[in-house]
Amino acid sequence: MVRTKPKVGRKARMKQGPVPSLDEFYQGILDPRKKAQQKNKESESRKRKREDRGASVKSKKEKAVFEKAKSDLFDEEEKVEEDKNVATGQDDFYVFGNEEEQFDIDEEELEDDNEMESDEVYDSEDENERGAMFSDDEGDEDLLEAANQQGLANVFKGDSEEEDEAKAEAEGEEDEFVNSDDDFEQGEEEDVEINVDSRVTNVLPSGQEVEAPSNLPPDIHISRTRIQEILNVLDDFNKYGEAGRSRSDYVAQLIADIANYYGYTELLAGKLFELFSPREAIEFFEANEVPRPITIRTNTLKTRRRNLAQALVNRGVNLKPIGNWTKVGLQIFDSQVPIGATPEYLAGHYIIQAASSFLPVIALAPQENERVLDMAAAPGGKTTYISALMKNTGCVFANDANKARTKSLIANIHRLGCTNTVVCNYDAKQFPHVIGGFDRVLLDAPCSGTGVIAKDPSVKTSRNEKDFIDLPFLQKQLLLAAIDSVDANSKSGGYIVYSTCSVTVDENEAVVDYALRKRSDVKLVETGLGFGVPGFTSFRGKEFNQKLSLTRRYYPHTYNVDGFFVAKFKKMKAVEQKPNGASKT
Numbered sequence: 001m002v003r004t005k006p007k008v009g010r011k012a013r014m015k016q017g018p019v020p021s022l023d024e025f026y027q028g029i030l031d032p033r034k035k036a037q038q039k040n041k042e043s044e045s046r047k048r049k050r051e052d053r054g055a056s057v058k059s060k061k062e063k064a065v066f067e068k069a070k071s072d073l074f075d076e077e078e079k080v081e082e083d084k085n086v087a088t089g090q091d092d093f094y095v096f097g098n099e100e101e102q103f104d105i106d107e108e109e110l111e112d113d114n115e116m117e118s119d120e121v122y123d124s125e126d127e128n129e130r131g132a133m134f135s136d137d138e139g140d141e142d143l144l145e146a147a148n149q150q151g152l153a154n155v156f157k158g159d160s161e162e163e164d165e166a167k168a169e170a171e172g173e174e175d176e177f178v179n180s181d182d183d184f185e186q187g188e189e190e191d192v193e194i195n196v197d198s199r200v201t202n203v204l205p206s207g208q209e210v211e212a213p214s215n216l217p218p219d220i221h222i223s224r225t226r227i228q229e230i231l232n233v234l235d236d237f238n239k240y241g242e243a244g245r246s247r248s249d250y251v252a253q254l255i256a257d258i259a260n261y262y263g264y265t266e267l268l269a270g271k272l273f274e275l276f277s278p279r280e281a282i283e284f285f286e287a288n289e290v291p292r293p294i295t296i297r298t299n300t301l302k303t304r305r306r307n308l309a310q311a312l313v314n315r316g317v318n319l320k321p322i323g324n325w326t327k328v329g330l331q332i333f334d335s336q337v338p339i340g341a342t343p344e345y346l347a348g349h350y351i352i353q354a355a356s357s358f359l360p361v362i363a364l365a366p367q368e369n370e371r372v373l374d375m376a377a378a379p380g381g382k383t384t385y386i387s388a389l390m391k392n393t394g395c396v397f398a399n400d401a402n403k404a405r406t407k408s409l410i411a412n413i414h415r416l417g418c419t420n421t422v423v424c425n426y427d428a429k430q431f432p433h434v435i436g437g438f439d440r441v442l443l444d445a446p447c448s449g450t451g452v453i454a455k456d457p458s459v460k461t462s463r464n465e466k467d468f469i470d471l472p473f474l475q476k477q478l479l480l481a482a483i484d485s486v487d488a489n490s491k492s493g494g495y496i497v498y499s500t501c502s503v504t505v506d507e508n509e510a511v512v513d514y515a516l517r518k519r520s521d522v523k524l525v526e527t528g529l530g531f532g533v534p535g536f537t538s539f540r541g542k543e544f545n546q547k548l549s550l551t552r553r554y555y556p557h558t559y560n561v562d563g564f565f566v567a568k569f570k571k572m573k574a575v576e577q578k579p580n581g582a583s584k585t
């Protein structure tokens, strides 16, 4: 069947099975390289089928795990995550690498006004901020239904059903989870199991096929099958590559097929593809077809997670802690009440917030009584978390350039009872001229949103070349302003955190590397986050500062969180040159 236009949010969205809890997902992941090896041994489809079947057969065990997690939650003596990351004095200077032209922008150039329209940029809490003041989480509720109903149903699948499954499996019945008509894995299975030795067949379209004029749009079924065939060839190009065809011929076709099958522009498909090995790239694209779990953050200014969980359970909400790395997060499985309109929500006991959005604030680790700047703050998911960690002491300056968006920022600040927060409405490039000398600065930068495609599939087709020039340009300007706004002599802090909900290198490592080259008084430090993939220290022939390995990347397919990037800098005291040549801090 020929589909006229590849659809965003196509059937694959429904084929992924239940959304695992973040913890289960994290614990269950394998190193991508090991995964690739494993996949060479058994076809992906067989593995997935087994996993699907396992999900139901194992449901008793999962039920026990789920119940245990819930009871741990209620037993737990909760306290707000505490920062152990207080500044400990003078740090060493780092000698930075060579200046490279491509990512280099003169500061004068940066000073040119290149302000982006705020609507062009992406926010990881987009559903939150686009809505009206107190109804900004409606989109999340729909997602909640779609994403988690199925997951919960599987977790609680009845015993008799399990037995039926096991029996059916023993009798060799067709697996009910497999849609033989529209199944990405089926082609793979046939290929791997039936045609193992015939992989060398003509995978790429012939010259005639390429040249033949066609009014028909590309067939997604052909793309789907060919993606798998090309992956097989790329696994061992010397053995399976067709004579006269280069590896890059296969990669170019693969990117074209990915773009067609998953509904991306070729530009974006290529940009995202190049971040991973070919097989891991497919895992990433597949993960973008599946909604992330719905998560909420307990507002510790008003309640404790244990009490909140109990109150929500009493209202018919199924939930469990997100994972060991946060003491304030809860994952919602399903709910009989709208999560964005419970009395607890309206009373500000929690905020609906993506798990990935906790990460930059945990990295920032704000301390009580500090002065903190949140440079791009609306709608305030991170501002309100900062305020809570500071227990409403000190002062948080919550700035956003978009006045309209400051409404939802103010609304959240009020609802969550943050009384140490000042809202301002400047272009953040104007800091520190507006006000400076902060102990810590968070720059959760405007970005292209390539980490949140599952939430907003329009990103697949709406980004162009210019975005990946303009956005990094703005991000570099903002990051320099963030660095310049921090007091190097801060007794407790002196830190800057840079984050985006994008996974492109242009918006992350290249921006951080640029700042390191332009500001010799900062160095990268550990984020303090217990998980995450290290940032790139080189990429497509470009060498970055080696300390970029301290930054952290998050992907939907590895951690089941939105794609995200976090870097943490420490600003160092200026070195004062004495007349005799000695230096003193």
Ligand SMILES: C[S@@+](CC[C@H](N)C(=O)[O-])C[C@H]1O[C@@H](n2cnc3c(N)ncnc32)[C@H](O)[C@@H]1O
Pocket (backbone or CB within 6 Å): 115, 116, 117, 118, 121, 122, 123, 124, 125, 357, 375, 376, 377, 378, 379, 380, 381, 382, 383, 399, 400, 401, 402, 405, 426, 427, 428, 429, 444, 445, 446, 447
């Ligand atoms: C990723 S969102 C911030 C999300 C927010 N930190 C949160 O957790 O809710 C990026 C924000 O940057 C703002 N922005 C864009 N350009 C800006 C600029 N030049 N100065 C300050 N804010 C800007 C946008 O209006 C948008 O609200």
